Amino acid sequence: MTSPYILLENVNLHYSSVAFKERSLKTLLGNILTGNKKKNAVQDVHALKNINLEVRAGERVGLLGHNGAGKSTFLKMAADLYPISSGRRIIKGNVRSLFDLSLGFEPDATGRENIFYRGLLLGLSPRLLREIEEEVVAFADLGEFIDYPIKTYSAGMQVRLAFAISTAVGGDIMLIDEVIGAGDARFMVKAKKRILDLVEQAKILVLASHDFSALQTICQRGVVFHRGEIVFDGEITEAVKTYKRVNGIGA
Numbered sequence: 189m190t191s192p193y194i195l196l197e198n199v200n201l202h203y204s205s206v207a208f209k210e211r212s213l214k215t216l217l218g219n220i221l222t223g224n225k226k227k228n229a230v231q232d233v234h235a236l237k238n239i240n241l242e243v244r245a246g247e248r249v250g251l252l253g254h255n256g257a258g259k260s261t262f263l264k265m266a267a268d269l270y271p272i273s274s275g276r277r278i279i280k281g282n283v284r285s286l287f288d289l290s291l292g293f294e295p296d297a298t299g300r301e302n303i304f305y306r307g308l309l310l311g312l313s314p315r316l317l318r319e320i321e322e323e324v325v326a327f328a329d330l331g332e333f334i335d336y337p338i339k340t341y342s343a344g345m346q347v348r349l350a351f352a353i354s355t356a357v358g359g360d361i362m363l364i365d366e367v368i369g370a371g372d373a374r375f376m377v378k379a380k381k382r383i384l385d386l387v388e389q390a391k392i393l394v395l396a397s398h399d400f401s402a403l404q405t406i407c408q409r410g411v412v413f414h415r416g417e418i419v420f421d422g423e424i425t426e427a428v429k430t431y432k433r434v435n436g437i438g439a
């Protein structure tokens with residue numbers, strides 16, 4: 189088996205304006221009433237600009253950048269969720285990503301049924317899902333609610349279940365976007381430990397975060413994004429310094 193790696197050459201990614209232009213009836217009526225005939229000037233968003241990056245087995249890479257710099261887009265592109273507009277993207281290895289935990293629940297189905305739905309979305313086989321089911325149920329620790337429909341859950345309970353499923357199986361390449369945030373204090377401690385275990389097992393980690401001390405503890409390499417471009421790629425402490433300089437933050 190070849191070692192996992194990520195190779196990106198001159199990658200560009202645009203979000204098409206067709207997908208997010210305002211098309212509501214209210215706006216249309218508003219335009220008619222106010223006589224506003226101005227064409228909607230919304231442009232495509234050029235979210236990743238000429239990205240060149242190579243990540244090899246054994247590397248733990250932190251992504252830094254201001255809000256909207258392109259970190260999440262980069263991770264979703266690397267997970268093959270978004271098509272690229274141009275360039276070359278080669279990803280070798282089994283990718284596991286931890287992004288938006290709130291996505292993909294079926295509200296009328298029970299927690300237990302949702303373990304299967306989400307697991308299948310994550311690419312896990314029904315057989316593997318049956319093997320990990322009890323462990324996921326135990327980690328989520330929802331008591332009898334596991335057999336109730338998701339629509340009866342609080343936000344925190346949904347996060348616990350989503351997290352338990354999404355982190356049940358690791359991969360060669362882990363792509364993580366600052367995930368934890370909800371859940372009570374006891375769950376957070378468990379969740380952090382579980383993420384660190386996954387990171388330990390992964391051969392490549394790419395982690396986007398605004399928490400510099402976590403980045404400096406976990407990663408050796410740092411990549412700084414600024415307005416969709418990579419402006420620094422090197423040692424993590426240097427990356428933090430560059431981020432602060434580029435964004436006018438005092439040391």
Ligand SMILES: Nc1ncnc2c1ncn2[C@@H]1O[C@H](COP(=O)(O)OP(=O)(O)OP(=O)(O)O)[C@@H](O)[C@H]1O
Nearest residue numbers: 203208233235253254255256257258259260261262
């Ligand atoms: N679904 C989308 N449709 C259109 N534009 C988007 C979409 N998602 C992100 N963008 C735009 O792409 C750019 C990069 O956003 P992205 O979410 O990748 O930033 P980020 O670095 O992850 O920010 P944050 O630190 O706030 O999470 C921004 O200009 C943002 O407005």
